[in-house]
Amino acid sequence: MMMFKYDCVKKYMMKSANRGRPIFSPIRDNLVELLFFVGKGYGYELYKKYVQIFHNTTMRSIYYHLNKGVELGVFKIDKVENIKGDYSWGEGVRRVVFTLGDNAKPKGDSRILKRLKAAEKIRP
Numbered sequence: 785m786m787m788f789k790y791d792c793v794k795k796y797m798m799k800s801a802n803r804g805r806p807i808f809s810p811i812r813d814n815l816v817e818l819l820f821f822v823g824k825g826y827g828y829e830l831y832k833k834y835v836q837i838f839h840n841t842t843m844r845s846i847y848y849h850l851n852k853g854v855e856l857g858v859f860k861i862d863k864v865e866n867i868k869g870d871y872s873w874g875e876g877v878r879r880v881v882f883t884l885g886d887n888a889k890p891k892g893d894s895r896i897l898k899r900l901k902a903a904e905k906i907r908p
Contacts, residue, residue: 807856809849809852811841811845811846811849812849812852812853812858814834814837814838815830815834815846815849815850815853815859816853816858816859816884816888816889816890817890817891817892817893817896818830818833818834818837818896818900819859819882819883819884819888819890820884820888820890820892821896821897821900822900823883824862824881824882824883825881825882826865826879826880826881826882827843827846827847827850827879827880827882828843830846830850830882831843831846831847833900833903834846836899836903836906837896837899837900837903850882853882853885854882854885856887857885857886857887858884858885858887858888859882859883859884859885859888860882860883860884860885860886861880861881861882862881862882862883863880863881864878864879864880864881865878865879865880865881866878866879867879
């Protein structure tokens with residue numbers, strides 16, 4: 785065990801024993817709030833609404849936080865749809881629909897609901 789000269793250093797070193805990335809994420813928390821008001825949605829749809837309501841972020845980051853949220857129990861997969869079509873990348877799309885999970889703790893912020901309604905009015 786390491787020897788510490790001062791007790792305050794020892795307390796600080798023992799407190800920061802948890803290593804690695806923190807589980808907390810502002811993007812994931814914003815997605816929880818968004819899904820609280822929307823109900824359910826798939827990745828690209830949630831990305832479009834997220835960018836209109838919150839700050840700009842990448843689509844890859846949204847998909848990462850949705851999948852990480854499924855691992856943590858914050859989100860759950862409602863259904864997986866396979867949609868046929870003629871797309872540039874192939875003949876079909878796999879659409880994963882997400883809802884809130886058991887570990888989600890939405891705050892129900894009314895400002896987000898106001899922004900969501902304003903964004904819906906702008907889009908035809």
